Amino acid sequence: MSFLGDLDVDRGYLVGYGSVSNKLLVFPGSSGSTVGPYVIYSLAKKSLAPAAMIVKNPDTLLITGCVLSNIPMVIASDWVGLAETLKECTRARCYGKLLSSEGVLIVE
Amino acid sequence: MYLSSIEERIINGEFGSAKALALKVIVKVGESLGAQELITINHAHVSGISYLNIGDSGIEFIEDVVASGGSVEVFTSANPYMVISDYLGKKHADQTIEKQLRIINSLNKIGVKFYTCAPYNVRPPRFGEHLAWAESNAVLYANTVLGALSNKEGGPLALLAGIVGRTYKSGVHILSNRKPKVLINSAGVNESEVGFLGLMIGELVGERIPYISGLKFRDTYHLKLFLAALGTTSNIPMAVIEEVTPEYKELMRDVSYEEVFNLSYSDIKSYVRRFMREVISGRGLYLIGCPHLSFNELVHVLNRLLSEINNVRGPLDLGSRELWLTTYEGFVSNAVLELVNGLAKYNVKVLPNVCAVVSRLDLLGVDYVVTDSTKACSYISRLSKIPVLVVPTNDLIKMYFTNKLSVDL
Numbered sequence: 001m002s003f004l005g006d007l008d009v010d011r012g013y014l015v016g017y018g019s020v021s022n023k024l025l026v027f028p029g030s031s032g033s034t035v036g037p038y039v040i041y042s043l044a045k046k047s048l049a050p051a052a053m054i055v056k057n058p059d060t061l062l063i064t065g066c067v068l069s070n071i072p073m074v075i076a077s078d079w080v081g082l083a084e085t086l087k088e089c090t091r092a093r094c095y096g097k098l099l100s101s102e103g104v105l106i107v108e
Numbered sequence: 109m110y111l112s113s114i115e116e117r118i119i120n121g122e123f124g125s126a127k128a129l130a131l132k133v134i135v136k137v138g139e140s141l142g143a144q145e146l147i148t149i150n151h152a153h154v155s156g157i158s159y160l161n162i163g164d165s166g167i168e169f170i171e172d173v174v175a176s177g178g179s180v181e182v183f184t185s186a187n188p189y190m191v192i193s194d195y196l197g198k199k200h201a202d203q204t205i206e207k208q209l210r211i212i213n214s215l216n217k218i219g220v221k222f223y224t225c226a227p228y229n230v231r232p233p234r235f236g237e238h239l240a241w242a243e244s245n246a247v248l249y250a251n252t253v254l255g256a257l258s259n260k261e262g263g264p265l266a267l268l269a270g271i272v273g274r275t276y277k278s279g280v281h282i283l284s285n286r287k288p289k290v291l292i293n294s295a296g297v298n299e300s301e302v303g304f305l306g307l308m309i310g311e312l313v314g315e316r317i318p319y320i321s322g323l324k325f326r327d328t329y330h331l332k333l334f335l336a337a338l339g340t341t342s343n344i345p346m347a348v349i350e351e352v353t354p355e356y357k358e359l360m361r362d363v364s365y366e367e368v369f370n371l372s373y374s375d376i377k378s379y380v381r382r383f384m385r386e387v388i389s390g391r392g393l394y395l396i397g398c399p400h401l402s403f404n405e406l407v408h409v410l411n412r413l414l415s416e417i418n419n420v421r422g423p424l425d426l427g428s429r430e431l432w433l434t435t436y437e438g439f440v441s442n443a444v445l446e447l448v449n450g451l452a453k454y455n456v457k458v459l460p461n462v463c464a465v466v467s468r469l470d471l472l473g474v475d476y477v478v479t480d481s482t483k484a485c486s487y488i489s490r491l492s493k494i495p496v497l498v499v500p501t502n503d504l505i506k507m508y509f510t511n512k513l514s515v516d517l
Contacts, residue, residue, distance in 0.1 A: 009165055034156040035163065037263040042165035060137045061263045067133045068169070068264070075140075 003036035003065070012048030020105055025050035026086065027107035028079070029057035040065030050105070054082065109135055109276070110145045118272060126178030130268035137265065138276025147238050147277045152270030153227045154186040155242035156263060157215060158466035159208040167207060169264065170214045173271075180219035181273035185227040187243050188400065188434065188463035195430055195472040196391060196455075218267070223461035224436035226332070226400040228254065235354060238281060240269035244339030245332070245399045245483065251346030252335060255354040257281050260345045280317075280345050288319035288348045291365040295373040296322060300500040302330050303482035304380045305371075306337025312369050313342050319360060321350040329405050329501075336399050336483040383485070388495045390428070390475025394508045395464050396501060397434030398481035403444075406435050406458065409501070410447045413456060416505050424509065430455040431508050437461055454509075470494055478513070480504050 007014050012021035020043075030036055040062075043049040052072040055062065056079045066073040076082045086106065111119065119135065121128040138146065156162050189212060192205045199205065212223070222230045228249050233239055233256035241247045241258040242265070250256040259279040261269060269275040280286050290313055297305050302325070309318060325331040331352065338347060348359050396409055410433075437460040448458045465484055469477065469492040477488050477496040485496040497513060507513060 034263045035161065035166065038162055038165035038169050041169050045168065058140060059262075060141070060265065063137050063140050064133050064263050064265055067136045068129065 002031040002033055003039040007039060007043075009039050009042050009048075010046075012043055012046070014105070014107070017105060017107055020050045021048045022051045023103050023105045024052050024054065025105050025107070026054045026076075026082070027056075029055055029059060030062050034061065036061045037065035037068060040071065041068050044069035044071060109139050109143060111135070112146075115146060115274070124177050126173055126176040127181075127272050129176075130178070130271040131274070133268050134265065134272065134274060134276055138278060141276065141278045143276035143278040145277050146274045147281060148274055149238045149240045149269060150182055151227070151231055151233060151237075151239050151241070152180065152182060152184040152266050152273075153239070153241035153243055153246055154184065154215070154220065154264075154267045154270065157186050157211055157223075158190045158463070159204060159211055160190050160468055161466055162211075164207070167210055167214075170211055170218075170267075173267070174214045174217045178218055178271050180270040182270055183231055184218075184220050184267070184270035185222040185224065185230060186215055186220045187225050187466075188223045188436075188461050189466065191432075191459060191462045191464060191467040191472070193457070193459065193462075195393065195469070195474060196428070198473045200468065200471060218271070220270075222436055222438075224400045225398075225463060226402065226436065229400065229402045230436055230438065238275070240266050240275040242266035245336035247345045248335040248339045248347065249332065249399075251280055251286070252349060252353050253331065257286075258345065260343070286317065286346065286348075287359055287363055289316035289366050290318045291368045292318045292320045292371065293369070294320060294322040294371045295376060296324060297373070297376055299326055299330060300503075301376060301380055303333045303337045303480070303498065304383065305376055306334040307341045307482050307486065308371070308376065308379045309347075309369075310338045310341030310344075313344060315343050316366065317344055317346055317348065319348045319350070319356075319363070319365075323349065325352070328402075332399050333481055333483075336481060337486075340483045340486045383482075383498060385495055385497050388476040388497065388513060391473055392429040392511075393464070393469060393474045393477045394429060394431040394504055395434070395477055395479040395481070395484055396504065397432065397459075398463070398465060398479065398484035400463075401433060401435040403435075403438075406433060407444060407447075409433055409505070410444070410451065410458075412502065412505050413451060413454075414447065416509055417454065420509050424454070425511075426455045429508065429511070430457060432464060433458045434462060434464060435460055464488065465491070468492055478504055478507060 054074050119131045225243050235255040237256045239258035240261050242261040247258050247260045348356050465487045480501040485498045489496045
């Protein structure tokens with residue numbers, strides 16, 4: 001996904017997927033657009049940013065955006081295992097307060 | 109990551125919130141890349157400052173840095189911005205220009221000096237000096253030609269590095285990471301092909317530092333055109349070039365290459381033919397200065413223009429074209445100003461601090477571009493979606509006055 005082009009910075013809406021706002025955003029990585037950090041920062045200031053991110057391959061721009069915006073980001077070393085766990089969790093409705101109230105957005 | 113006591117104090121906010129946040133970002137990014145410590149830098153160079161590139165989100169961030177009291181700790185320059193003057197009487201929208209000026213105003217407040225993509229001209233780094241530069245051609249030039257050390261810092265990282273005077277120690281800041289991984293044996297090329305060869309080698313190497321042998325560059329200007337092209341199609345911060353890179357002999361010692369490319373002259377020629385264009389017409393922009401011209405290069409081009417004007421026979425109709433020479437501010441010797449003023453009636457403009465590539469030439473009514481830079485060609489055809497012809501500098505100057513757009517590839 002690209003933070004420039006795919007994401008509507010005024011609505012926190014990811015084209016083809018829906019709102020990212022206050023969700024746990026799980027995605028493989030972003031294309032390294034230099035604008036990415038500014039877009040994440042701007043979303044966060046409008047309270048439209050994801051609550052946290054789990055990423056397979058983070059790039060320096062994504063990390064920059066998350067640190068500037070105080071968004072927790074975790075690197076998934078076991079991406080396949082994570083996907084299975086998330087599927088299991090979705091079936092069993094076993095996530096915590098944040099996730100059950102706001103949801104998880106998984107971008108393949 | 110190991111932090112010194114002063115760095116601990118910075119991150120804990122003793123020197124203000126802007127420095128604390130800047131260092132926090134650098135530490136986190138560094139940790140993700142496996143860096144174990146920070147290094148002090150002598151010069152930061154910021155990219156991505158055109159409003160057309162970073163938009164409203166970018167303005168918001170830079171203005172917040174000013175509001176939080178952020179100012180640079182070391183010499184900091186920035187890339188040129190979008191063209192705010194006119195092309196044949198047409199300008200970018202007032203609102204767009206106003207937003208660009210807001211960005212420049214904020215960067216000035218933070219302490220940024222000089223707006224150029226060739227910061228090596230305004231403050232040439234010394235051999236072995238650590239830098240945090242973000243512009244690809246400049247990073248390639250600093251590492252490859254001057255033996256300075258800089259990674260290609262993305263997004264706001266270079267600005268943040270300028271604010272704390274530090275960056276993370278990884279990538280080509282570590283001497284062992286400067287060794288070439290692939291070998292390029294190239295046939296010699298002429299002046300008109302050197303930029304295309306840069307694009308071609310960039311596509312071949314991807315993320316790997318090449319050792320390039322067999323090339324001779326006529327002058328620094330052609331070396332700049334070559335490296336700018338290399339940085340257009342690859343992500344590498346440096347190349348090792350035979351007899352150009354100061355420490356090329358040391359860097360090649362005990363090297364084993366992952367891959368070897370032998371580029372014959374016919375390979376290069378067939379690559380260049382891909383860029384052959386149909387005849388183009390309408391309103392033309394002739395562009396020299398990608399990367400920005402140095403003072404000496406500017407004077408050389410101005411003198412070439414004057415002697416070409418003397419060769420012109422018959423009346424000149426320049427109503428449908430302009431020639432832009434892009435450079436940085438600081439060339440204001442009276443002699444040069446006189447040259448520039450004398451060329452104004454030929455629609456020749458010397459534009460300091462700006463960049464045609466990060467402007468929207470299509471919105472300015474430009475129908476086609478003729479340039480000597482394959483980097484400019486690559487980006488302008490993608491961003492402004494107009495046809496671009498690449499010709500050697502001297503041919504460009506001749507074509508500008510004759511308007512005969514023929515090119516023999």
